[in-house]
Amino acid sequence: MSALVAVVLFFGVTAYAVFGGADFGAGFWDLVAGGAGRGQRPRALVDHSIGPVWEANHVWLIFCLVVLWTAFSPAFASITLTLFVPLTLAALGIVLRGSGFAFRKSVFATRERRGYGAVFASSSVLVPYCMGAVAGAIASGRVPAGGVAGDWWSSWMNPTSILGGVLAVTVCAYLAAVYLVHDAGRLDQRDMVRYFAARATCAAVVAGVVAFAGVFVLYADASYLFHGLTSRALPLVIVSALCGLGSLWMLARGAYRFARPLAIGAVAAVVVGWGVAQWPYVLPETLKVAQAAAPTATLASVLVVFAAAAVLILPSLGLLYVLDQRSVLQEPPADAHERGGDARAV
């Protein structure tokens, strides 16, 4: 049963990467959109695109944390003891990202919007970096089992963690750009389609290069993971590479409708590949999934809750996405003329 719960956990991790990751990536494009004038339209698209969905997407993180601490509590204790610094930075980054975004939507003076926007955008880069570094630390076996802390610094400042962090940031940016191309198309903003298509292509190439360089890093620094990725997880790595190349080709051809599922496939396959590669360990080479697992009744409760989520949450999420994609969800009323009334409001 512990294996089943591990699958559920990785379902959550993958969902967070694919949906939550894109929201962080949108923050990345917000950050590099340039000055208030030049960046106005891309930022407006980012606002419009992630506004209704980011909180729901964020809940996947809570889901992962709760499943980890309930079903594999000894592993959770080891991870939080060792990776205190990057996890604290991530938590603070999450606070600043969320409140910065909400505040920016609610004020209309340019100066204030710029300040909150900068907080939102920079923390959108910090959080995925920290998450990627944490993943790298776990995957490279730097988190010891048994409730003792590993090294405070080198556990997350090492080649695999840096690779994880950089890869997370680029992959988030890539996903976000692909989604934004689609959203711009939906809103009939041709210039923004071109704008984000160029950036999506760029991010796809960078992510590909980082992933390729990563092969050598893992070979030298995380042998267990490397071995897993080149044996049992190899099919997933190949699927990821093919999807990535496919989405790049679709972007080049202007077939944006197909670029999105392919990009999702590329990212999901690599995340699942990580999980398969480090199987059967939750903390590679020190703590196996079965050893860390909670008593059967607890695992069963987690599965029951997950089944309830499949019945209740997935259709609700589907409803949210469908309403959003059909442009039923709009800025609340009375905002349109407020935005015009900048001078009067301040």
Place this chain on the structure above:
Amino acid sequence: MTPLAGTLLAVDPVPWARSQMAFTLAAHIVLVPLGVAWAFMALVANWRAIKRDDRDALLLAQRWAKYMAVTFAVGAVTGTVLSFEFGLLWPTFMGRFGAAFGIPFAIEGLFFFLEAIFIAIYIYGWKRMQPWHHFWSGVPIVVAGIGGTVSVIAANAWMNEPSGFTLDSAGKVTQVEPLSVIFNKAMPYQALHMTVAAYLVGGFLIASVYAAGMLKGRTDRYHRLGFLIPFTVAVVAAPLQMITGDALARFVYSNEPAKFASIELVPKTSSDVPETLFGHLDADGTVSGGIRIPGMASWLSDPRTGTATVVTGRNAFASDDQPTVAEANVVHLAWDVMIGIGTLLTLLAVWYAISWVVRRDMPRSRLFLRIAAGAGILSIVALEAGWVVTEVGRQPWIVHEYLRVKDAATTNGGVWITFCVVCAVYLAVGTTLILVLRRMSRRWREQRGEEESDVPYGPRPPLPAPVPGDEVPIG
């Protein structure tokens, strides 16, 4: 590691971990009533707007939805910090008891998901959804808010009354009974008390803003409605809260005697225990100062036996198994503050109710409005005080009689640094939140009287063409 860094990272983490957890919880708990109760009040206004074609109610519901969008975002992220902190600050607690303690949180995750999804649909659905579809999309927020509160409180109640697990000789959890974990003995009392508290605080807090507006002469129908809806909710909640609180107190008397001895400041087990209002426990175990009501604590603990009711005193427990003298004084003061404010708010509720019965209108006196304007802050103080009673009253345990706080804490000596950073970030976010909400309200006030050009539930406006320089080209 350099000697300086070594010194900086070698500070005892326990007091700092406690402080950080207390601070972040204290901040998050203020947002809880808004997340839980505001959606209900917005739906009341929304219902009225559709049923009676009431423009003021519609405007109110829309604006509340916009405020909620901001407070819910901040509540969601500060809640996430708490999830991180369970591990970052209390790794031993989570490592040893996560298998039991985590179960209510798994359920809470489910409710949080529903809440986040439907709040997005509700907030962004004003323009293009059918009025009644839109109204019903808000209902799951209310249900999920209550469900989430009950789940989180079930976890907290489990810390007070741990049950539903078996330990082996090494102290490892070997068997778990999920239902006994969730429905532990304290859960029904605490969950009810906190759920009612969310509506009480949410109601008084939102009403207080409109009461302040009315005091400044904004007595139009819009402000009146903005006051009446939340205040009525709070007025219903206040007497209910006295009842749930009384039941919880008697539960604590029967099941958590060490906490109760601190609450009532009882040094020695005896009958005919006086109720001490304020007052102070001294290091030698005597109570000094305050006002004593003879026999009252005994009588309240069990009215059937009256003043003959025996109350267990602090002498019945080893000194390191119960709150310290300083902690007991904090618990007692917090208790008095909570009860005092609760009583005041209930009297305010009675005043309002009598006025409605006699005159079919809310009280006209400015004194009433002044108290109502202060009731928001007062109810928050009572909420925080109640939480202090349950948390400090459980000391020195994190899991009552199974795990001590000092043994559960992280060994990382740098927690004092994160505490300082967290305080700075939260103070900045909290201040900004208040400023942003005030800014929104001022902006709306300034534009009042101008034509509301954007009609909700109206015909779908055409999409504007993307003009360079146009800010947000949406419908």
